[in-house]
Amino acid sequence: SKASILSKFEFPSSTHSIQSVTFNCERIIDEREKVTLHGWIDKKPKKISKNLIFVMFRDFNGDISQLVLNLDDMNTTDNNELFSLVKSAQIEEPVSVSGYIQNRLSPQKTSSIKDTDKDNAKVKDNQSHIDNIKKWDLKITDFQVLNKSTILPSQLLNLKKSSNNYPPGYRYLQLRSERYQYFIKKRGQIAKIVRNFLTNDENQFTEIETPFLFKSTPEGAKEFLVPTRNKNRFYALPQSPQQYKQLLMASGFHRYFQIVKCFRDEDLRADRQPEFTQIDLEMGFANHNDIQLIIQNLINEIFQKSNLDNKLYIPNLDNYSEMNEFVNKNENKNKNENENENENENENEKKLDAFAFPKLSYEKALSSYGIDKPDLRYSLNFINLNQFSFVQQTESSNFPIFEVCILKKDQLETNNENEDPFTLSKQIYVDSNYKYRKPFIFEINTQSDVDNLLLKFEKTGQVKFNDKENLSKFLNLEIGDTIAGSTRAEFTYENPTPLGRFRQLVIENHPNCWKRKLINNNHKVSEQPDLNKVFIATWLVDFPLFSPTELDETVLINKHKYPSYDFNSLQSTHHPFTMVNLDDYELMKTEPLKVKGDHYDIVINGVEVGGGSRRVHDPILQDYIFKKILKIKNSQELFGHLISAFENGCPPHAGLAIGFDRLCAMLLGTKSIRDVIAFPKTMNGTDPVVGSPSSVPDDRLEPYWIKNIVENEKKN
Amino acid sequence: SKASILSKFEFPSSTHSIQSVTFNCERIIDEREKVTLHGWIDKKPKKISKNLIFVMFRDFNGDISQLVLNLDDMNTTDNNELFSLVKSAQIEEPVSVSGYIQNRLSPQKTSSIKDTDKDNAKVKDNQSHIDNIKKWDLKITDFQVLNKSTILPSQLLNLKKSSNNYPPGYRYLQLRSERYQYFIKKRGQIAKIVRNFLTNDENQFTEIETPFLFKSTPEGAKEFLVPTRNKNRFYALPQSPQQYKQLLMASGFHRYFQIVKCFRDEDLRADRQPEFTQIDLEMGFANHNDIQLIIQNLINEIFQKSNLDNKLYIPNLDNYSEMNEFVNKNENKNKNENENENENENENEKKLDAFAFPKLSYEKALSSYGIDKPDLRYSLNFINLNQFSFVQQTESSNFPIFEVCILKKDQLETNNENEDPFTLSKQIYVDSNYKYRKPFIFEINTQSDVDNLLLKFEKTGQVKFNDKENLSKFLNLEIGDTIAGSTRAEFTYENPTPLGRFRQLVIENHPNCWKRKLINNNHKVSEQPDLNKVFIATWLVDFPLFSPTELDETVLINKHKYPSYDFNSLQSTHHPFTMVNLDDYELMKTEPLKVKGDHYDIVINGVEVGGGSRRVHDPILQDYIFKKILKIKNSQELFGHLISAFENGCPPHAGLAIGFDRLCAMLLGTKSIRDVIAFPKTMNGTDPVVGSPSSVPDDRLEPYWIKNIVENEKKN
Incomplete structure (x- = not known):
């Protein structure tokens, strides 16, 4: 009515x-x-x-x-x-x-x-x-x-209680809660901080929109296709604006950025979405120093302005046991307004200008932490035992390094009320938690365990020691410790290594143990900081520019699984537009696998927040990489536009992209990027709210020159 | 080397x-x-x-x-x-x-x-x-x-000279020019103005990203499809975030906005692109007044802050011959800083708060200007002659109105040096410039033309006058005038009408004639303002909520073409989520074609800059519209998610979207939106820079359960 x-x-x-x-x-x-x-x-x-x-x-x-x-x-x-x-x-x-x-x-x-x-x-x-x-x-x-x-009150109460299993079709009810209102609004605020910083008078970036209806490329297996009304003509949704932003550099834009959706059609893990958002940027006449300076300041700006009580620490890479808290001048100012205790503000400002995230090489990261995105809030690192004249006994001569990781009992934090004796999570022992072989893990419960440890390692058939006495002294194991050991390649493409994965599982299951000591601005050790509010940032650099193709078949040696590689089929570790480190230029023709790329990842708390590189802008070098190294057959058809742009006065350029969903989730202290996306897709790519994807009638396909195929027409 | x-x-x-x-x-x-x-x-x-x-x-x-x-x-x-x-x-x-x-x-x-x-x-x-x-x-x-x-200097010189025919494959060279650097950077600045205004402390909008991988809907014919790895399951790229933003209202977000890409697969006209950008917004617990207030202030903010020397005028709808320039308080302040002539600033501020774009009804717009997006910089409007007991003689009784448009000679602006006598552009006489019939156009060159005009109209067989003497006096034609006349329906769905199209062509071909007088803030007529810098804004309101389906066949009567309609098959004039004007609510069941929608377009200089509406949030009313009026058979499957959201406490809401490409092009004084897009698609949907869309190998299609069809498999 x-x-x-x-x-x-x-x-x-x-x-x-x-x-x-x-x-x-x-x-x-x-x-x-x-x-x-x-x-x-x-x-x-x-x-x-x-x-x-x-x-x-x-x-x-x-x-x-x-x-x-x-x-x-x-x-x-x-x-x-x-x-x-x-x-x-x-x-x-x-x-x-x-x-x-x-x-x-x-x-x-x-x-x-x-x-x-x-x-x-x-x-x-x-x-x-x-x-x-x-x-x-x-x-x-x-x-x-x-x-x-x-909706019934009782229904709603149940929905509210089960924050992780909230029926995804009722996303709009979940979003009405204080928690999600906060997450989504904060995400908007962080985007605003980013935009205002990059476009301010000093930085002068221009936000430029690049096309979503793009062209299919060789990495195409992960690209969504978009049929057109022309026969066998498809757009592809871009995995990133990489090529368009390089064309923008050729177009004379000095500093480009964009907060932009990207698309990747792949198996969805907990922190992946078929559509995700990047902070994408590129600078003309620039190298990695220019990019890194901007990004460090951007990350700092986000920490300072997002009002999330998060603290950014800068590791001292010469001695990882000490971390220096990065103290922001604005924060100091606010504190001092009432207290007026600190007079030397100018000095602080000078320190800030010299502020830089330290650089950790790929090789050092893999040998110390077994992964290219180590969580440095934890002090665990690996000890290479080859100095004790270790002789490896595996048949796989490609994995000659033996290293161990020791979980010291005195770094346990046993805050539980019952003071139960500490036991390592079973998850760490589960075979399926490791992609290939699992490390050998021994808990030291008795003096006999201490005495027989090296023998136990030798019994695995993987390792033999020639100076057990000194090694025992060196390891200095005590009752209550746990030790894990595994093999790896001299230069490892296995990432994480078995021991790196072990370290990840230990941290995941025992987040309050083996925490690194943190030093605050007054050179005092911080009192048990809340690790959810502690952020430790580094650059990961010196990645191999090319990697061998990993073969599907794993190699089984004595029941231990190893990855295997085709060293004659090289792939770009990141993408084919990454510039070679100039020092390694002459190795390109002779030993391309030894060439390092001018690539840099930004890693915070075990998360690869972003990555970037100086790009190739020389058409001959780019052509060489396409044809001679990556052996792309139709490179002219696929990438001719880039080569042409390089031939017409494209300046040197470098850039970077930050995963915005992941950054927001990290800053907001949630593990799932789904929490910071209004309408995320589920693990199988559906949106249960609107019911996408859905079937469409056949006559909708015909104008696009395609039709559905049936089961038995498919090869795999 | x-x-x-x-x-x-x-x-x-x-x-x-x-x-x-x-x-x-x-x-x-x-x-x-x-x-x-x-x-x-x-x-x-x-x-x-x-x-x-x-x-x-x-x-x-x-x-x-x-x-x-x-x-x-x-x-x-x-x-x-x-x-x-x-x-x-x-x-x-x-x-x-x-x-x-x-x-x-x-x-x-x-x-x-x-x-x-x-x-x-x-x-x-x-x-x-x-x-x-x-x-x-x-x-x-x-x-x-x-x-x-x-590139050779001579090649480049040629490229630079031919600004309209620049080889699109060389877009990056064109973008390097000052003009395009300016366009693209200014676009970025305008986006920043919009974002800062909407998110400021007063307005508190939150920018929220909505999914690009959406679901196909009944308007689907214009949607790009995205195949997935599941059999006969497709995403569709959204034509707008309409449904997701309504779900955001159900999710409790008070004020949402987004600057967002949208997709439409249709024939591309000069100012259309398959992907385009909208400023999209929606407000909870709101009606059209709330939206219009925000948008007026937003448009004003853009004019004030974009430093483009554009001036926004507000028409007085009671008397269109007078326009009042909208003067911004900031602008006044700047001017007065040195001159200090104006003391009553407070008074100005009060006027500003009361500032509103006037509202023009659909019916008034169609009868005065023959189109729902009139360019009000020009004074031309139409005279309905039915008061002179006109009796129409066409067999098409559905088009009983006869109206004329007079081009007065004394409003010509003959600034050409040769002082050639004015002649009307031939374009205005070309049949193919009109979708249906062309108006009858008579130039009054002699006294005999004046005397015989009404007879000439009658000779067309379309019209008959019963009081020619008074009509002649009323028309008051002089030698040098031109008069055009045509029929239209009483309530016209023909948009533009023949006379409306005539007015468009006249303006397009004679941009310096029949200009409206503009009154500046001191109530003086502005001296010949540059029309490229003059912007006249109105709201278009009271659209019919539903329209009859236009049939493909045109009706030919005495060689004059008329559109024809199926009045039993109704479509939403804008979209099915638009709320009915409350006054017309009871007509929904009896005479749905008489129902007006709570929809509002913002029209500036003949361009539909944006449009919005209050939405239906009542599930029963929405269901009635889907099923009983629009007769959508699978409405539950297509729109069940919206109905469910409405049933679970969705508040009243209203919103609007602005075409951002068009807005930027208009503000920057260029006719083509291609000029404000870094990498636009051509008329046939290709990007000549990268060569998209492109063919992909068959084995790329198979995982998506589709295959190409060949010519003879296609029905049309």
């Missing part, structure tokens, strides 16, 4: 938010200002007595306040309709409510109203929920339900 | 831009500061004498300066290598150049150098190009070519 429609569409504008009422509470009460709020019923209204209802109300900021309808206070007597309207309002219904603000009704105050013990209990119950929230109530004079909600 | 590679990759950082040298010129010369610039050779270096070369150099801001290499000035004698390096540099090669700044070498000064008449001429020639640019030269001490350019 028209009346019921009008009640949904004709409503007063809001005059306040809960926050603005709280801020101006005294004045509003004094002046008896009428207030209109918009929001949702947060809990089923409670009828306290026949004349009194309490309603928990949530506004669009996620703030919660209490509405009160008290017929005894009202001048007119004919308020039965209003009373029954408020009483019957359902949880999660959007409402417009008007009235006057009063100081919070305490149970004592409400007891002047005719009450029973039961009523009083209800008041108390209701009260305890909001005692920490607002100190005022809104006395209802007008109340309008703007839409219905059919 | 390594040396030639090093010369391309190892170069000093730039110390300045041309702009920063100009700004600090005196100090740099005084202190003999060494300067390094990066940029391109803008013109082939000119050897003036055997010891002197002049080079025109352009940096990455598009600024131009002159480099000088003068061996006579140099201390060392062995500079032959440098001399030949500079001399052989080619146009458009990127270079790094270092040296010292000196005041501009004038021909007089250089004449102290051994010169001939010929040399002198060269100097003068070169000089004239830069006299208006910079007053300094850079004396080269170091010069490094950072990449080659193979």
Whole structure:
């Protein structure tokens, strides 16, 4: 009927938010200002007595306040309709409510109203929920339900409790919660910080949109295709704007950036999405120093301005046991405004200008941590035992290094109340948690374990020691320690190594153990900082420019699995546009696998936050890489446009891309990027809210010159 | 060789831009500061004498300066290598150049150098190009070519001259020009203005990214499909984030916006692209007033902050011959800072708060201008002649209105030097410029033309007048006028009408005639403002919510073409989520074609810049529209997610989207949106730079469960 429609569409504008009422509470009460709020019923209204209802109300900021309808206070007597309207309002219904603000009704105050013990209990119950929230109530004079909600309170309660298993079809209900409102709004704020920093007067980047309807490339296996109305002509959705941004450099744009969606059609792991967002940037007439300077300052800006209480630490790479907290001048300023204790601000500013994330080489990262994205919040690193004249006994001569990782008992943090003896998580022993072989892991529970350890390693058939006495002294094992050992290649493409994966699993399952000591700005060791608020950043550099193709078949030696490689088929470790380190230029023709790339990853807390490189801008060198090294047959057809652009005055350039979803998830302290994406896809690529992807009728395909094939037409 | 590679990759950082040298010129010369610039050779270096070369150099801001290499000035004698390096540099090669700044070498000064008449001429020639640019030269001490350019200077000159026919494969060379650098950078700045305005403390919009991999919908014919690795499961690229943004409202986000790419697979006209960018926004607990207020302020903000010298005028809809310029308080402030003439600033501020674009109804727009996006910079409007008891004689009783448009001779602007007599462009008479019938157009060249005009109209067989005497007086035609007349429906779905199309063609071909008088802030008529800098904004409102389906066959009556409609098959005029005007609610069941929608277009200078609406948030009403009015059979499958969201406490909401490419093109004074897109697609949807779309091998299709079909498998 028209009346019921009008009640949904004709409503007063809001005059306040809960926050603005709280801020101006005294004045509003004094002046008896009428207030209109918009929001949702947060809990089923409670009828306290026949004349009194309490309603928990949530506004669009996620703030919660209490509405009160008290017929005894009202001048007119004919308020039965209003009373029954408020009483019957359902949880999660959007409402417009008007009235006057009063100081919070305490149970004592409400007891002047005719009450029973039961009523009083209800008041108390209701009260305890909001005692920490607002100190005022809104006395209802007008109340309008703007839409219905059919979800049952009990259903919703269950949904809210199960934060990880929230039915994804109800994403919009989940997003209404304070947690997700905060995540998504904060993500927007972080994007704004990034844009304002990059486009400020000093940095002068220009945001330029690049096409989404792009061309299929050799890495094509992971690209989504988009059919067109021309026969056998497809666009592809870009995995990144890499080629277009290089064309923008050829187009004379000095500093380009874009916060942009990218697409990758691959198996989805916990932290992957078929569409994801990058902060993408590129600079003309630039090298890695220019990029790294900008990015360091950008990351710092994000930490300073995002108000998340996160702290960025800079490791001293000569001695990883000491970390220096990076202290921001703005933060100092704020602190000193009241205290006025620190006079040498200029000196601090000078230090800041010299601030740089340290650089860790790929080789050092792999030998120390067994992975190219180590989580440096943990002190665990590896000891190469080859100095003790180790002779390896595996038949696989490609894996001659033997190294160990020791979990010292004295670095355990046993904060659990029962003081149970520490036991290592079973996850660390599960074969399937390792891609290839698992390290040999020995717990040292007795003196006999200490004495027989080296023998146990030798019994695995993988390793033999020739100076056991000195080695034992060197290892200095104690009862309560655990030691793991494994083989790896001299220059390893296995990433993580078995021991690197072991380290990952240990950290994942024992996040409060083996924490690195952190030094704050006053050179004092920080007191047990919350590791969720500690961020340690490094550059990973000196990656191999090319890697051998990993073969599908694994090599089995004595039941131990090793990866195998085709060293005659080279791939770009990152992408074919990465420049060679100039020092290695002459190795390109003779030993391409020894060539390092001018590539740099930014790694924070075990997460590869971003990566970039100086690019090739010389057409002959780029052509050589396509044809002679990567052996791409139709390189002219695929990449001719880039070569042409290089031939027409393209300047030197370098760039980088940051995974924006991952960055936001990390800063917000959540493990899943799904938490910072409004409508993420599930593990199988579907959006359960709208039901995509979906089938389309055959006649929709015909204009695109394609048709569905059936099961038996498929080869695999 | 390594040396030639090093010369391309190892170069000093730039110390300045041309702009920063100009700004600090005196100090740099005084202190003999060494300067390094990066940029391109803008013109082939000119050897003036055997010891002197002049080079025109352009940096990455598009600024131009002159480099000088003068061996006579140099201390060392062995500079032959440098001399030949500079001399052989080619146009458009990127270079790094270092040296010292000196005041501009004038021909007089250089004449102290051994010169001939010929040399002198060269100097003068070169000089004239830069006299208006910079007053300094850079004396080269170091010069490094950072990449080659193979394009010939003559080729490039031709390319630069033909701005409209620039070979699209060379887009990167075109983008290097000052014009395109300006366009693309300005677009970035406008995006920044929009973002900063919407996210400021007052407006508090959150930018939220919505998925690109969406679901196919009934409007699907224009959607690009994206095959997935599941059989007959397709994503579709969204034509707009409409449904996701409504889901965001159900998710409790109060104010959402996004600057976002959208996709539409349709025939491309001059101002259409298969991928385009929208400023998309939506507000919860809001109606059209809330949206319109934000948008008016946003548009105003863009005009004030984009520094393009554009002026926004607000028409007085009661009397279109008067336009009031909208004067911004900031602009006033700037002007008054020095002049201090205007004391009543507070009064101005009050006026501003009350500022609103006027509202023009669809019906009024169609009857006055024959189109729903009239260009109000021109005074031409239509006169309905039915008051003179006109009796139409066409057999098409659906088109009973006869109206005329008079081009008065006294509003001609004959600024041409020859003072040729004005003649109307032939384009206006070309049949194919009209979709259906062309109006009858009569030029009044003699008194006999005046006297016989009504007879001429009657002779067309379309119209008959019953009070010719009064009508003649009313029309008041003079020699030199032109009159056009045509029929239309009482409520017209023909948009533009024949006369509306006539008005468009007249404006397009005679942009300096029939200009509306504009009134500035001091109530004086502006002196011939440059119409390219004049912007007149209105809201278009009261569109029909539903329209009959237009049939393909046209109806021919007396050789005049009319459109025909199926009044039993209704479509949404905009989209099926648009709310009905509440006044018309009860007509939904009885006469849906009479229902107006709560939709609003923003129209500036004949361009539909954006459009929006209040949305349906009532699940029953939305379901009724899907099923009973639009007769969508599988509405649950296609739109069930929206209905479910509405059933679970979705608040009332309204929103709008602005075409960002078009807005930028309009503000920058260019007719083609291609000019403000870095890598636009051509009319047939290809990107000639990278060569997309392209063919892919069959084995790339198989994982997606599709295959190409061949010609004879296609039905159409």
